[in-house]
Amino acid sequence: MPALPPSVAETLARSADAMALNDRYLNPQLGRIVRTLGFDREWVRGEGAHLIDAQGNRYLDLLCGYGTFAVGRNHPDVIAELHTLLDAHSANLPQLGVSALPGALAQALVERAPERIVAMVPANTGTEAVEGAIKLARAATGRSRILYAEHAFHGLTLGSLSLNGDENFREGFGPFVPGCERVSFGDRDALRAALSPGDVAAFIVEPVQGKGVNIAPEGYLAAAQALCREQGSLFVCDEVQTGLGRTGRFFALEHWGLDPDMICVAKALSGGFVPIGGVLVSEAVRARVFDGMERGVRHGSTFGGNDMAAAAGIATLRVLERERLVERAASLGKLLLELTLPLVERYEIVRDVRGLGLMWAIELGAPAGGRRRAVWNAMERAQTGLAAQLLVVPLFDRHRIFCQVAGHRMNVVKALPALVIEEHEIRRFAAALEDVVADADRMGGAVTRLGWDLARHGARALLR
Numbered sequence: 405m406p407a408l409p410p411s412v413a414e415t416l417a418r419s420a421d422a423m424a425l426n427d428r429y430l431n432p433q434l435g436r437i438v439r440t441l442g443f444d445r446e447w448v449r450g451e452g453a454h455l456i457d458a459q460g461n462r463y464l465d466l467l468c469g470y471g472t473f474a475v476g477r478n479h480p481d482v483i484a485e486l487h488t489l490l491d492a493h494s495a496n497l498p499q500l501g502v503s504a505l506p507g508a509l510a511q512a513l514v515e516r517a518p519e520r521i522v523a524m525v526p527a528n529t530g531t532e533a534v535e536g537a538i539k540l541a542r543a544a545t546g547r548s549r550i551l552y553a554e555h556a557f558h559g560l561t562l563g564s565l566s567l568n569g570d571e572n573f574r575e576g577f578g579p580f581v582p583g584c585e586r587v588s589f590g591d592r593d594a595l596r597a598a599l600s601p602g603d604v605a606a607f608i609v610e611p612v613q614g615k616g617v618n619i620a621p622e623g624y625l626a627a628a629q630a631l632c633r634e635q636g637s638l639f640v641c642d643e644v645q646t647g648l649g650r651t652g653r654f655f656a657l658e659h660w661g662l663d664p665d666m667i668c669v670a671k672a673l674s675g676g677f678v679p680i681g682g683v684l685v686s687e688a689v690r691a692r693v694f695d696g697m698e699r700g701v702r703h704g705s706t707f708g709g710n711d712m713a714a715a716a717g718i719a720t721l722r723v724l725e726r727e728r729l730v731e732r733a734a735s736l737g738k739l740l741l742e743l744t745l746p747l748v749e750r751y752e753i754v755r756d757v758r759g760l761g762l763m764w765a766i767e768l769g770a771p772a773g774g775r776r777r778a779v780w781n782a783m784e785r786a787q788t789g790l791a792a793q794l795l796v797v798p799l800f801d802r803h804r805i806f807c808q809v810a811g812h813r814m815n816v817v818k819a820l821p822a823l824v825i826e827e828h829e830i831r832r833f834a835a836a837l838e839d840v841v842a843d844a845d846r847m848g849g850a851v852t853r854l855g856w857d858l859a860r861h862g863a864r865a866l867l868r
Contacts, residue, residue: 419448419458441793442801450477453822453829455806463800464829466807466819471614471645471763474672475723476824482675485719489711496711505714512721513684516654518663520686526709527681530644530670531559534608536683537666538563538581539703541606541638544692548582551598551607551637553589557615557811558608558642558668567608570615572812589613590621595628599635606638606666611656614645615811617758617765617818625660638665638689644681645763648672649724649823652734652761659760665689674716675723679707729823736821736830737761743834750838751845753791762823766837768792768815768844776847788813794844795837803836 410418423444427435438444446458453476454462468474475482495503510524525540527533538550552558552567559565560573566580569589574580587607588594595607607628612619632639641664646656648669653659655667666689670681694700707713724730737759744766747754755769768791770780783790792809795817799805810818819833 452476453825463804463806468820471820472671473676474823475675476822482719489715494711505711506709509714509717520663521684522687523690525683528679529681531561531564533668533681533683534558535563544689545605547603547605549604550584590624592627604637606640608640610642612646640666642668644670649730649733675720678713678716680713733761733823753845762821764819779847791815795840798840
């Protein structure tokens with residue numbers, strides 16, 4: 405008979421065993437990646453914009469749980485509200501019944517959404533929200549085709565994976581959901597042609613693409629919305645990563661004055677404490693999908709709209725408002741761009757610096773020629789996108805700044821700071837970035853050090 409599992413307190417005291425537990429019972433290949441990059445720290449605490457290891461070293465966390473910890477790790481106000489809920493012993497998930505918290509969260513989100521949005525369909529994650537949007541779009545329109553953009557990322561369950569623009573994620577998991585069709589991001593003519601048969605249920609698009617931090621060309625999103633309206637297709641904004649202040653507006657769609665039929669939300673909505681997601685919908689969508697008592701529960705999930713997630717969501721929205729974090733993201737994002745845009749002119753290896761609010765990226769490219777170009781080409785032959793690690797690894801090792809590439813096989817490094825990050829930390833990151841970019845621009849020494857670092861980390865991993 406299995407032994408009694410250790411308590412939470414006992415397990416937290418075993419933080420040194422985290423990697424061994426992962427390798428034995430979860431995903432050993434993830435462990436290999438983490439060790440090879442030298443990211444294998446014994447993490448013991450999270451505070452605001454930082455992760456803290458067992459030696460007390462503080463790392464500026466620009467990965468931010470892929471944007472989940474927008475209000476910072478372990479925000480005390482969210483913790484306090486969750487304690488209030490747990491102490492209340494609420495009548496959670498009556499299922500054939502309702503409780504107040506999910507409705508209150510839905511109200512708060514609807515009040516912050518564009519005019520067309522009137523309700524929320526609860527979910528548990530971003531990918532579940534996207535899957536819900538696919539179902540709702542088909543039911544509301546009676547059509548089956550779904551359009552999505554090149555380079556898109558909408559999640560990794562089968563339905564949302566069918567809308568994934570990255571073949572590295574899709575390989576080996578087909579066949580995918582029929583009727584899903586890719587169009588070029590930013591190409592109005594391609595979208596017009598795909599919509600023209602009149603059988604498209606929805607076009608689902610990220611206002612700013614998470615993979616690569618690609619910002620739509622000026623006028624594209626408004627044109628896409630208009631084209632969808634002309635053809636009777638639904639226009640759906642995936643705000644799973646861009647929503648809740650990330651880009652300096654509550655929803656990124658506000659930058660372009662959009663009024664979509666559906667908005668997918670998740671990630672930052674619970675402050676990083678509880679899985680949460682939702683589809684914000686128009687009255688037309690809600691009325692056509694839930695169009696009678698016999699269809700009142702035709703879409704949902706067991707834990708969708710649970711009290712814990714809703715309480716965390718309400719608490720997170722209160723923090724965003726009280727601490728003016730949306731405005732903070734706008735001003736600090738502007739500062740980050742001002743500090744880092746000059747790198748494009750200063751260093752040949754830097755091709756672009758771009759961002760919106762606190763969603764930022766730097767893109768590297770090959771030097772013009774000579775020995776440095778030969779070194780670059782050798783790295784790319786070894787693995788496409790390896791050059792990005794010329795920034796990622798030394799930022800972590802030398803500067804205690806935690807970030808990562810913006811997608812498979814691309815030389816783009818991405819930063820998603822917590823919205824509570826201090827100005828001096830933005831400046832510290834910009835200074836550290838220039839240090840490692842200057843080193844990378846010389847190629848020779850930086851490449852040698854990267855090779856040694858990866859080899860050293862890999863050898864250390866083998867000895868464990």
